[in-house]
Amino acid sequence: xxxxxxxxxxxxxxxxxxxxxxxxxxxxxxxxxxxxxxxxxxxxxxxxxxxxxxxxxxxxxxxxxxxxxxxxxxxxxxxxxxxxxxxxxxxxxxxxxxxxxxxxxxxxxxxxxxxxxxxxxxxxxxxxxxxxxxxxxxxxxxxxxxxxxxxxxxxxxxxxxxxxxxxxxxxxxxxxxxxxxxxxxxxxxxxxxxxxxxxxxxxxxxxxxxxxxxxxxxxxxxxxxxxxxxxxxxxxxxxxxxxxxxxxxxxxxxxxxxxxxxxxxxxxxxxxxxxxxxxxxxxxxxxxxxxxxxxxxxxxxxxxxxxxxxxxxxxxxxxxxxxxxxxxxxxxxxxxxxxxxxxxxxxxxxxxxxxxxxxxxxxxxxxxxxxxxxxxxxxxxxxxxxxxxxxxxxxxxxxxxxxxxxxxxxxxxxxxxxxxxxxxxxxxxxxxxxxxxxxxxxxxxxxxxxxxxxxxxxxxxxxxxxxxxxxxxxxxxxxxxxxxxxxxxxxxxxxxxxxxxxxxxxxxxxxxxxxxxxxxxxxxxxxxxxxxxxxxxxxxxxxxxxxxxxxxxxxxxxxxxxxxxxxxxxxxxxxxxxxxxxxxxxxxxxxxxxxxxxxxxxxxxxxxxxxxxxxxxxxxxxxxxxxxxxxxxxxxxxxxxxxxxxxxxxxxxxxxxxxxxxxxxxxxxxxxxxxxxxxxxxxxxx
Numbered sequence: 288x289x290x291x292x293x294x295x296x297x298x299x300x301x302x303x304x305x306x307x308x309x310x311x312x313x314x315x316x317x318x319x320x321x322x323x324x325x326x327x328x329x330x331x332x333x334x335x336x337x338x339x340x341x342x343x344x345x346x347x348x349x350x351x352x353x354x355x356x357x358x359x360x361x362x363x364x365x366x367x368x369x370x371x372x373x374x375x376x377x378x379x380x381x382x383x384x385x386x387x388x389x390x391x392x393x394x395x396x397x398x399x400x401x402x403x404x405x406x407x408x409x410x411x412x413x414x415x416x417x418x419x420x421x422x423x424x425x426x427x428x429x430x431x432x433x434x435x436x437x438x439x440x441x442x443x444x445x446x447x448x449x450x451x452x453x454x455x456x457x458x459x460x461x462x463x464x465x466x467x468x469x470x471x472x473x474x475x476x477x478x479x480x481x482x483x484x485x486x487x488x489x490x491x492x493x494x495x496x497x498x499x500x501x502x503x504x505x506x507x508x509x510x511x512x513x514x515x516x517x518x519x520x521x522x523x524x525x526x527x528x529x530x531x532x533x534x535x536x537x538x539x540x541x542x543x544x545x546x547x548x549x550x551x552x553x554x555x556x557x558x559x560x561x562x563x564x565x566x567x568x569x570x571x572x573x574x575x576x577x578x579x580x581x582x583x584x585x586x587x588x589x590x591x592x593x594x595x596x597x598x599x600x601x602x603x604x605x606x607x608x609x610x611x612x613x614x615x616x617x618x619x620x621x622x623x624x625x626x627x628x629x630x631x632x633x634x635x636x637x638x639x640x641x642x643x644x645x646x647x648x649x650x651x652x653x654x655x656x657x658x659x660x661x662x663x664x665x666x667x668x669x670x671x672x673x674x675x676x677x678x679x680x681x682x683x684x685x686x687x688x689x690x691x692x693x694x695x696x697x698x699x700x701x702x703x704x705x706x707x708x709x710x711x712x713x714x715x716x717x718x719x720x721x722x723x724x725x726x727x728x729x730x731x732x733x734x735x736x737x738x739x740x741x742x743x744x745x746x747x748x749x750x751x752x753x754x755x756x757x758x759x760x761x762x763x764x765x766x767x768x769x770x771x772x773x774x775x776x777x778x779x780x781x782x783x784x785x786x787x788x789x790x791x792x793x794x795x796x797x798x799x800x801x802x803x804x805x806x807x808x809x810x811x812x813x814x815x816x817x818x819x820x821x822x823x824x825x826x827x828x829x830x831x832x833x834x835x836x837x838x839x840x841x842x843x844x845x846x847x848x849x850x851x852x853x854x855x856x857x858x859x860x861x862x863x864x865x866x867x868x869x870x871x872x873x874x875x876x877x878x879x880x881x882x883x884x885x886x887x888x889x890x891x892x893x894x895x896x897x898x899x900x901x902x903x904x905x906x907x908x909x910x911x912x913x914x915x916x917x918x919x920x921x922x923x924x925x926x927x928x929x930x931x932x933x934x935x936x937x938x939x940x941x942x943x944x945x946x947x948x949x950x951x952x953x954x955x956x957x958x959x960x961x962x963x964x965x966x967x968x969x970x971x972x973x
Contacts, residue, residue: 310359310367310427310448314339320357321429321446328352330431330443341431342440352441355391356427359448364610365418366453367401367427368465370445375407376438384439388416389428395948396861396868397794398428401526405434411444415453415465415523452608453523454533454587457495458502466504469519473512474593476520479505479602494536494572494604506591508545508598515592520603522587524554528780532613533579533587536572538602539564544594547601549577552586553696555782557749572604576613583696583781623697626689626756626778629663630670636689637776646684647672647760647773654907662702662741662774662833665873665911669774672760683771688756690722691778696749698783699756701776702741702836703733707769711735715771718757719750727757741774741910742836747782794946797834798841803944804859805927812847815854815929827878828938833910842940845880848931856927860891861946863921869951870899870915870925872944876906880934884927884941886915891922904932910942916951 312319315337323329330339330352341352367388375384383405389398402416427448431441456464458478468476480493480502493501506518539545549562562577579587591601628635630649639646647670654660661669672684691697699717708714716732731746756778762768796803798817807814819839822828824846832840843854874884883903887896900915925946929939 308448308450309361310356311446313337313445314443318354321354324353324355326353328431328433330354330429338442338444340440340442341433343433343436343438351430351432354429354431354443356446358393358424358426360424361418361448361450362420362422363450364420364452366449366451366455367416367418368445368447368449368453368462369402369414369416369443370411370462371404371414372411372442372444373404373407374409374440374442375434375436377436382435384434384436384441385432386441386443387430387432388414389430390418391426391428392421392948393424394864394866396864397946413462413465415526417453417525417527417529418448419527452529454525454606454608456606458493458504458604459495463504465523467521469521469588471516471518473510474506474508474516474518474591476504476506476518476589476591476603479503503602503604504589505600505602507600508593508595511593511595511598515594517590517592520589521552522606524584524586525581526584528582529608529610530580530582530612531578531608531610532576533606533608534574534576534613535589535606536574536604537564538570538572539599540570540601541599545598545601546590546592548590548592549575550588550590551579551581552588553782554584554784558588559694578612578614579608621692621695623778623780626691627776629775630661630668631663638687640685640687647686647758654909654911657908659704659739659741660907660909660911662910663912665907665909669772672771672773683760683762684758686758686773687720688758688776688778690753690755691750693750693752693754696747696781698779698781699746699748699776700743700779700783701758702743702774703736704739704741704772705733705736705769706739706772710763713761713763714769715773716759716761717744717746718759719748720755720757721750722753722755737831737836740831740836741772741833742831743834745783747784796944798832798839798942799834802841802856805856806859807854807856812844813852813854813931814843815841815856816844817841822938822940824878824935824938827881827936829875829877829910829940833873833875833942840875840940840942842875842938843929843931845878845931845937846935850931850933851882852931854929854931856941858925860922860924861919863891863919863923864948865920866948867916867918867950869947869949870913870917870945871947871951872913872927873910873942874902874906874913875910875940875942876902876904877908878905878932878934878936878938880932880937881905881939882932882937883930884939885930886913887926887928888917888919889924889926890919896926914951914953 312321314332316334318332318339328341328350330341332339369388371386373384373386385403385405387400388402390401391398402414429443433439456466481500492498493503495501504520547564548560551559551561562575589603625636628637634649649668650671651668652658652660654665661667703715705711705714711733713732717730719728719730730748731744736742758773760771802817817839819832821830822842828842832838876884881904883901885898886900888899889896899917900913927941931937
């Protein structure tokens, strides 16, 4: 269990006697307005140890405890610092114990996941999370999930919310704002000041307080043993995009070759130098200002390298950040949305080079039992390259994207489908062209792909010079040509792994990992089933999921059910809010005997359910989008019900469910058949 008693003294140092800001709590003698959600396990305040915790002695494995802050409001950028510990009997577990931190915004029924941790530790850890300014009131929600370990516990020692940015620090607090020393056996950053009288801490005053009682960080060469020994001080990782001016104060005494450098490091470990000292001696505190862009998670690293044991020393204090650039530049202006397109209206900022052939055509196909629609909605537009019409083998079409600024990491995602080729290899390829169109590099091509399925491709790349993404369709011979479809191209900043974390919606379920917060009253052969690939019965069900083409979805297997039998999937309890809410999802109803798909809302304390949306009978061989706008000011649940049809060819599938606050933006652009009751697809007019 937790080594809480041993940590008590350290925790009290962080609590201090200073009055805490709203939303902050040291859990000394109260929970500061934080309350446990009665539906789940309780968080227990230990008044002697000054922490709050939950462990397996209070419940069974897999249960959770939810702690909610009082209502908060801050229109300034804030930093949340959390001091916590996770303790387990075993280090590895299939279902590990986890601590999650959510942001609950006023007027939204789902919480936003800001941070999650599952690594066990025998000492306290610190997490720093930037919170962007907002006009909405909000609450902080801590969720402790007890995994499958039979002896697990989670403790929170302190929550502190301060104005400003997490990357800022004056080093006056013991936790050093989450800055960490990258350990080196010989040279390291140390805390100086605080009236410490030793041979290394020789600066009389810090910069913050201009006092011998103030603190700063310093590194000395006295223990250097090898040439170019390096000490690194690493900042907390940025957790939201930010750009502006990073400034700090430093003091230098150089005797023989000190190199003081400032780097940015991304999650893949790539370094970028953004500043280096240009003076040889400075015994007073000097200000350094650096233009800083962190469009995706970055760490700032203060690195000192010594050439000898008599190299000297460097001190650092008062790291601060401003959203205004130091150099009066206008800032980073690239919007990734400019390089994205779903082709519903036009080609967006994409264009073609027609010299190689007829190229890409923007088409719209009325989906039915034989033809697949687009990926965006199932009823919209996509691009199609028909290599059967090419006059000669080779390129059939080049589709150029807009110019992308250099020296940034990008995540490119798109959906493609390939038909009619004997060999899939290189039927579609993606190249990077530099601006002069001289240098080109292939970064992706089709190897194999499920036939007739929209499949997602995901590519992370970074180039030093401005460049363009180019999609090329190929036809290698007259005897092996077919169709290549392209849809929903998106570009975001950062690696695809990072952008997935940042862009995930709190109320989204793709069924890739599990059934999310949906439950079923019973689980048997006639329930909803999670599956990937094609369903077992021919001429019914999808060939792949909607999310990636090769992932998971939920479906009913009609051969295990009788006519009229129902399978129901129920969401967790959603908070009621005033105003409209939007629910979108994708459904697949292909098969001659397809029955009904219903969506209901069940309000708290109401005995009956209200029908929001319905589809009856076979709709299409493609995934179609359902769009529902509704209002509910009470706690409620959404129920998705599938009713088996007249034959075994009546599998029904759902995927990519998304709850969002506010009205559905596209409600006025779609036909009435996107919500309400529809008998069959033939009612839709084009």
